Amino acid sequence: MGRDEIKESGVKSRESGLKRPEQVSIKEYSWIARIAAKKLKSSTVAIVIGNTIHLHNTTKSDFLLNERWVKHELCHIAQYKQYGTFNFIIMYLWETLKKGYYKNKFEEAARRAEIL
Numbered sequence: 001m002g003r004d005e006i007k008e009s010g011v012k013s014r015e016s017g018l019k020r021p022e023q024v025s026i027k028e029y030s031w032i033a034r035i036a037a038k039k040l041k042s043s044t045v046a047i048v049i050g051n052t053i054h055l056h057n058t059t060k061s062d063f064l065l066n067e068r069w070v071k072h073e074l075c076h077i078a079q080y081k082q083y084g085t086f087n088f089i090i091m092y093l094w095e096t097l098k099k100g101y102y103k104n105k106f107e108e109a110a111r112r113a114e115i116l
């Protein structure tokens, strides 16, 4: 393994947030996700707060079957870890106010993580 390869794999595991997956928890029937679903006008929702993925209108097993969706939410968990829960929520909301949900840089990163 060359020096560059080592660097690469380090970046990959950091970005995917999979370094310590045992710390992730999933909450079904979440009221937080229900409110987010109303705001986003979406029927099924997963929303991350800290290390917890909150689900609305989907089950834990259905969610876990959707690899892209799981990777997307794990990226958000990595973002929380990187910035800290409080800072990340402020930064995320600020980005959304400035650019809207879709062009929010944290959402763009999470969409890129879906196909890693």
Ligand SMILES: [Zn+2]
Pocket: 072, 076, 106, 107, 110
């Ligand atoms: Zn997202």
